[in-house]
Amino acid sequence: MTASAPRDPYRLMAEAIAYIEDRRLDQPRLDEVAAAVGLSPQHFQREFSKWVGVSPKRYLQYLTLDHARRLLAERFSVLDAALETGLSGPSRLHDLFLRWEAMTPGDYAQKGAGQVIRWTWFPSPFGEALMMATERGICGLAFAAEQGRDAVMADMRARWPDATFREDRGGLGPFVRALTGGEGEVPLALFGAPFQIKVWEALLSIPSGHVTTYSEIAKAIGHPSAVRAVGTAVGRNPISWLIPCHRALRRDGALGGYHWGLPVKRAMLAWEAARADAREGEAA
Secondary structure, eight states, X not given: OOOOOOOOHHHHHHHHHHHHHHTGGGOOOHHHHHHHTTOOHHHHHHHHHHHHSSOHHHHHHHSSHHHHHHHHHHSBOOOHHHHHTTTOSOEEETEEEEEEEEOOHHHHHTTTTTOXXXXXXXXXXXXXXXXEEETTEEEEEEEOTTTXXXXXXXXXXXXXXXXXXXXXXXXXXXXXXXXXXXXXXXXXXXXXXXXXXXXXXXXXXSOTTOBEEHHHHHHHTTOTTOHHHHHHXXXXXXXXXXXXXXXXXXXXXXXXOOTTOHHHHHHHHHHHHHHHHHHHHHHO
């Protein structure tokens, strides 16, 4: 009898996070979550803690509205100071460095005409993800856990209806490995109207493990009364996770909306806050 191949840790942790998220109100026990992903309780506890940075029980505590409110009270990011730097430096996602280039208004108006956009599916901590990229860098990142592959692919292709799309798993492999491995430099290609680009640049200044509000973003980009328009621009962000639209909350601490589903947003915030707390604990 041959031993079974080891499971992809990202897919395994995605399954665990999804299970905990779906049953967070029932407070699932460690052995229950471990059984759901096919591991012994001891092995699961060790693997989950190593990957997320905290125990499954502690992670469960992050998946609450109260935690979002505590984030807003304790890790609220004021964007004015960051924006005054001109956003000239790279933005850090764990050990991943991002550099970005905004397309011109003319490029945006062409709706992708003349662009070849390569794409691939890959497992992420938050379920299956779709990555799209031009020769300049990643232009799309979306999650299929809530909506399914077909709907997500149709949504992303509609953003650049006149582009040519080609599957390219091998060619996008370095970007996927950098993202899931958390190391390296990844270029982003931002396609959007000027107002949208300003909002997305503001999002890039929010550190991992911190949050801000839609009204704070509106003030930071010089349009304090445009909170609704900011919310729309946040929702139209094509590069989820890397441009962290999940870090924007309502003023009262409510999660607000999320284009790829609130369970994904809640899991992202919990995952980032858990890792931030773990790093602070190590530094103390």
